Amino acid sequence: xxxxxxxxxxxxxxxxxxxxxxxxxxxxxxxxxxxxxxxxxxxxxxxxxxxxxxxxxxxxxxxxxxxxxxxxxxxxxxxxxxxxxxxxxxxxxxxxxxxxxxxxxxxxxxxxxxxx
Numbered sequence: 228x229x230x231x232x233x234x235x236x237x238x239x240x241x242x243x244x245x246x247x248x249x250x251x252x253x254x255x256x257x258x259x260x261x262x263x264x265x266x267x268x269x270x271x272x273x274x275x276x277x278x279x280x281x282x283x284x285x286x287x288x289x290x291x292x293x294x295x296x297x298x299x300x301x302x303x304x305x306x307x308x309x310x311x312x313x314x315x316x317x318x319x320x321x322x323x324x325x326x327x328x329x330x331x332x333x334x335x336x337x338x339x340x341x342x343x
Contacts, residue, residue: 229293230315232342233334234326235305236270243340250334257302267301274329275301278308282318291318 233250240246257265267275275298284295293309294300300307310318319335323342326333333342 228312229309230312230319231310231336232308232319232322233305233336234271234274234308234322234331235334236268236331237304239332240341246332246334246341247339249332250336253303253305254307257305258300258307265303267298267306268304270329270331271301271304271306272298274325274331275306277325277329278322281321282314290314 233254235249235253237249240249266272279297282291284292284297291310291314293311297306297308300309308322310322319342323333326342334340335342
């Protein structure tokens, strides 16, 4: 079981419904399609690098991430984070805070809401 977050680069949606629509569009365009591999945008790559500096995604000692390496879950302006439930609260708080620091949007797809 995992707890998931989506983080993307773009204008902040006005509300949760608009965020959900933006998430659906970005996920479908960049993460669902296997046709074209799009490298992560520079701001997303910098965010993921900062995130795994604190919570490493070493496959030999998976503690936090349900699907390492995390950078492979990034494409274009979006990254999809899958966290193991045991550490999800701690890691998701940090991930949301780090997204704000990087000027990125953090969205909880399960709760269908923006993370502050």
